[in-house]
Amino acid sequence: MSFMPWFPMLTVLSMFYYICLRRRARLASRGEMINSRQAIESNSRALPMSTKAVQYAKEVLDFSSHYGSENSMSYTMWNLAGSPNVYPSSGDFTQTAVFRTYGNLWSNCSSTPAPFKRTSVNFFSQDYVELAFEEPVYPTAVHILETYHPGSVVKILACSANPYSQSAPAEIRWETIWSGEPTRVNSPQSRQFTPCLKEISFPTNLLRLETNSSLLDYYTELDAVELHGVKEKPVLFLKTAAIDMSDLDDDYDDKDSCELDSLTNQLSNTGIREWTNNGYFDKLPYELIQFIISHLALPDLCRLAQTCKLMYQHCCDPLQYTHLSLQPYWTNVNDNSLEYLLPRCSLVQWLNLSWTGNRGLISTSGFSRLLKVCGSELVRLELACGHFLNEACLEVIAEMCPNLQELNLSSCDKLPPQAFSHICKLSGLKRLVLYRTKIEQTALLSILNFCPEIQHLNLGSCVLIEDYDLVASVLGAKCKKLRSLDLWRCKNITERGIAELASGCLLLEELDLGWCPTLQSSTGCFVNLASKLPNLRKLFLTANRSVCDSDIEELARNCQHLQQLDILGTRMVSPAALCKLLECCKELFLLDVSFCSQIDSRVVQELVTRFPSVSIKKSFTQ
Amino acid sequence: MFSVLSCGRLVARAVLGGLSQTDSRDYSLVTASCGFGKDARKGILKKGMCYGDDACFIARHRTADVLGVADGVGGWRDYGVDPSQFSETLMRTCERLVKEGRFVPTSPVGILTSSYCELLQNKVPLLGSSTACLVVLDRTSHRLHTANLGDSGFLVVRAGEVVHRSDEQQHYFNTPFQLSIAPPEAEGAVLSDSPDAADSSSFDVQLGDIILTATDGLFDNMPDYMILQELKKLKNANYESIQQTARSIAEQAHDLAYDPNYMSPFAQFACDYGLNVRGGKPDDITVLLSIVAEYTD
Numbered sequence: 054m055s056f057m058p059w060f061p062m063l064t065v066l067s068m069f070y071y072i073c074l075r076r077r078a079r080l081a082s083r084g085e086m087i088n089s090r091q092a093i094e095s096n097s098r099a100l101p102m103s104t105k106a107v108q109y110a111k112e113v114l115d116f117s118s119h120y121g122s123e124n125s126m127s128y129t130m131w132n133l134a135g136s137p138n139v140y141p142s143s144g145d146f147t148q149t150a151v152f153r154t155y156g157n158l159w160s161n162c163s164s165t166p167a168p169f170k171r172t173s174v175n176f177f178s179q180d181y182v183e184l185a186f187e188e189p190v191y192p193t194a195v196h197i198l199e200t201y202h203p204g205s206v207v208k209i210l211a212c213s214a215n216p217y218s219q220s221a222p223a224e225i226r227w228e229t230i231w232s233g234e235p236t237r238v239n240s241p242q243s244r245q246f247t248p249c250l251k252e253i254s255f256p257t258n259l260l261r262l263e264t265n266s267s268l269l270d271y272y273t274e275l276d277a278v279e280l281h282g283v284k285e286k287p288v289l290f291l292k293t294a295a296i297d298m299s300d301l302d303d304d305y306d307d308k309d310s311c312e313l314d315s316l317t318n319q320l321s322n323t324g325i326r327e328w329t330n331n332g333y334f335d336k337l338p339y340e341l342i343q344f345i346i347s348h349l350a351l352p353d354l355c356r357l358a359q360t361c362k363l364m365y366q367h368c369c370d371p372l373q374y375t376h377l378s379l380q381p382y383w384t385n386v387n388d389n390s391l392e393y394l395l396p397r398c399s400l401v402q403w404l405n406l407s408w409t410g411n412r413g414l415i416s417t418s419g420f421s422r423l424l425k426v427c428g429s430e431l432v433r434l435e436l437a438c439g440h441f442l443n444e445a446c447l448e449v450i451a452e453m454c455p456n457l458q459e460l461n462l463s464s465c466d467k468l469p470p471q472a473f474s475h476i477c478k479l480s481g482l483k484r485l486v487l488y489r490t491k492i493e494q495t496a497l498l499s500i501l502n503f504c505p506e507i508q509h510l511n512l513g514s515c516v517l518i519e520d521y522d523l524v525a526s527v528l529g530a531k532c533k534k535l536r537s538l539d540l541w542r543c544k545n546i547t548e549r550g551i552a553e554l555a556s557g558c559l560l561l562e563e564l565d566l567g568w569c570p571t572l573q574s575s576t577g578c579f580v581n582l583a584s585k586l587p588n589l590r591k592l593f594l595t596a597n598r599s600v601c602d603s604d605i606e607e608l609a610r611n612c613q614h615l616q617q618l619d620i621l622g623t624r625m626v627s628p629a630a631l632c633k634l635l636e637c638c639k640e641l642f643l644l645d646v647s648f649c650s651q652i653d654s655r656v657v658q659e660l661v662t663r664f665p666s667v668s669i670k671k672s673f674t675q
Numbered sequence: 676m677f678s679v680l681s682c683g684r685l686v687a688r689a690v691l692g693g694l695s696q697t698d699s700r701d702y703s704l705v706t707a708s709c710g711f712g713k714d715a716r717k718g719i720l721k722k723g724m725c726y727g728d729d730a731c732f733i734a735r736h737r738t739a740d741v742l743g744v745a746d747g748v749g750g751w752r753d754y755g756v757d758p759s760q761f762s763e764t765l766m767r768t769c770e771r772l773v774k775e776g777r778f779v780p781t782s783p784v785g786i787l788t789s790s791y792c793e794l795l796q797n798k799v800p801l802l803g804s805s806t807a808c809l810v811v812l813d814r815t816s817h818r819l820h821t822a823n824l825g826d827s828g829f830l831v832v833r834a835g836e837v838v839h840r841s842d843e844q845q846h847y848f849n850t851p852f853q854l855s856i857a858p859p860e861a862e863g864a865v866l867s868d869s870p871d872a873a874d875s876s877s878f879d880v881q882l883g884d885i886i887l888t889a890t891d892g893l894f895d896n897m898p899d900y901m902i903l904q905e906l907k908k909l910k911n912a913n914y915e916s917i918q919q920t921a922r923s924i925a926e927q928a929h930d931l932a933y934d935p936n937y938m939s940p941f942a943q944f945a946c947d948y949g950l951n952v953r954g955g956k957p958d959d960i961t962v963l964l965s966i967v968a969e970y971t972d
Contacts, residue, residue, distance in 0.1 A: 622799065
């Protein structure tokens with residue numbers, strides 16, 4: 054009986070629905086086919102009457118990595134702005150946006166750190182790029198033009214803050230409008246990716262794409278992003294698509310952790326009724342419960358804490374937080390959530406704050422308070438793309454974390470050069486990532502002088518270092534334990550630097566010399582490397598036009614353990630030399646011979662059949 | 676006394692400045708292109724804007740109109756390299772830099788430099804060399820900024836007379852300055868000039884000025900008086916008539932190039948060097964003909 058009063062209302066609603074459908078049909082018959090088609094494509098959530106806007110990205114605001122050089126436009130993320138340059142063609146073109154890595158081959162390296170325990174199972178993102186558009190709209194569709202090896206996009210988020218507005222926004226909300234799992238698309242051909250979007254309650258002109266290239270065979274290339282949207286808030290939602298349960302789950306994970314946290318806080322303060330008896334739980338050993346809950350993701354742990362006092366106690370045990378990765382929750386992690394986590398953080402050893410804290414979410418004082426609590430035990434600190442960092446923050450790290458061994462400042466490109474001078478106080482450092490930072494030579498040299506334990510060093514795209522030969526000679530003299538070194542796109546290392554490196558760092562296993570244009574094979578530098586470093590597992594000589602047969606033969610002779618070799622873009626390596634290399638280096642699993650003019654696709658085909666265990670890459674432009 | 680003088684100067688300057696600023700309209704270039712590949716594929720653009728080993732581009736930006744020609748050095752064919760690849764990529768890259776606004780109108784040498792750097796950033800190991808000539812019209816300041824490396828060039832014609840022109844840059848006879856990327860084994864053996872070596876100039880233009888930008892294929896075969904004669908036929912500034920004139924200039928140069936008895940500027944130049952040469956110089960010809968007009972969006 055109770056539904057009776059609802060009946061007239063339902064009738065009214067269904068009439069309204071019917072009227073709207075009629076109106077749409079009439080509009081379509083009037084010839085506005087395009088309009089209605091767009092409406093259908095966009096999940097029919099907008100009235101065809103409202104003003105539509107279609108826009109390409111105006112500007113690329115931020116990104117985590119890219120293939121290109123910092124002072125060029127080839128293969129850089131900045132190419133995502135503007136109209137497409139390549140689409141609908143496919144191939145490996147300079148005009149597109151390319152991330153730094155692909156596939157999972159690279160994760161086998163000793164320089165790649167182990168994953169954090171308790172990482173959320175639906176967090177796949179490895180890289181991101183943030184795009185600003187001219188006009189804020191309610192998005193109805195996003196077209197991503199992927200021109201080479203598509204399938205990397207795993208998440209699209211929209212931000213409530215307008216990057217072009219003069220006034221600072223009161224609150225910044227990031228809403229996931231689409232998410233999916235990494236996919237493997239078998240063809241490298243271009244495609245237009247148009248995911249089905251979730252509607253949002255605010256207009257946006259700031260989108261963020263998050264990608265995962267782990268299943269791809271080669272670098273993915275993105276050409277342009279087209280945002281379709283309406284300017285007024287859509288009144289009627291005729292949502293036809295089935296509700297995607299995974300979407301909801303994701304959202305729950307992303308959004309609620311902090312709110313849950315604060316709720317937990319309240320509950321604990323109000324005091325729950327005293328229960329002395331926990332039933333069968335009392336029979337379980339403390340350690341066993343601890344072990345069981347150690348498998349929960351962080352938001353689940355917070356939810357569990359709300360169930361009862363016993364679980365609250367278990368979930369607050371600092372031992373549960375030895376690995377703390379807040380990266381998946383970057384949209385919501387702020388000073389308050391850090392404050393809330395403080396009492397549980399005294400035993401944190403691995404802390405991941407990558408991607409968090411941007412746009413003022415984390416303050417210097419919030420960060421310092423956290424490090425004051427957990428700094429003494431901290432061994433590993435990930436701060437990639439942490440644009441909240443400033444010199445004071447690095448000073449705090451240097452002061453509070455005497456035991457720190459791993460520090461990742463990748464893509465912290467807003468950190469001023471003088472901030473890096475504090476890193477040299479961390480004398481126990483073993484892994485240091487400074488990719489795309491503004492570190493200067495003096496700061497780097499003092500780090501190398503005071504941190505003799507360094508094993509893994511990434512100096513990729515550090516544009517402010519003046520003399521790489523000097524850096525290499527100090528590395529050779531002081532850092533005897535160096536096992537991996539990334540000098541991707543260093544502008545001026547020569548054979549002298551390489552010689553110092555090869556004679557000093559005998560444990561070197563991974564060396565990335567991609568896009569170092571000043572190295573000439575004729576000086577014998579590559580032969581020298583190969584003969585002095587028999588332990589080499591990974592060697593990237595990307596786009597060094599002078600790599601020749603004698604270098605490859607020396608590698609074949611001396612580096613039996615070679616696993617990955619990239620000699621993209623040389624005209625001087627012959628199929629015979631490659632054959633010899635493949636025969637000698639039994640452990641080789643990655644060989645990139647793209648744009649090597651002597652190695653045509655027929656040769657590649659032959660090599661692939663002869664050496665099926667090796668993934669031989671041959672990129673193409675059409 | 677001094678103050679009176681300086682005051683007078685200020686007043687004069689203000690008056691003159693006021694006079695010269697009366698023209699607040701923005702200018703633009705109306706440009707047409709025409710050309711011939713050496714092997715007589717008449718007027719056919721290969722892909723994009725390419726005539727034989729020559730390449731050119733015409734690009735517009737909010738602040739400036741930019742055009743350029745490049746002449747790929749044919750000698751690379753002996754190394755199994757397509758010489759047009761270098762010149763074409765160079766011009767395409769310049770075009771992109773302009774369209775994306777990554778340039779300063781006052782510095783065409785800057786465009787050339789960044790374009791050359793982008794070529795080195797390509798995964799494809801490009802080889803080759805090329806001359807280049809870039810012309811930039813700054814819309815608001817009405818100034819023409821140019822950069823020229825090698826023997827391509829431009830003429831500015833006002834009222835039937837050449838009022839400004841580029842200087843030719845040669846290492847020795849028939850060997851112009853050139854941008855190049857050499858294979859590592861031939862490094863040093865190949866002529867390679869820095870983009871900074873380009874000759875740059877600035878020149879104030881007026882409405883109706885004609886700017887002719889072309890590769891050496893034109894200038895080696897057609898002396899100034901013949902070019903001026905053709906330009907006289909140009910009556911108005913609409914695109915069709917410019918296109919027609921550009922075509923007739925290119926055609927005439929092409930015919931002369933294959934005339935064995937014609938004493939071309941190239942042949943005369945060769946005589947100056949003590950070489951006994953007669954006739955035209957068969958070469959790729961690229962002509963960009965522009966008129967300075969008022970800017971309409």
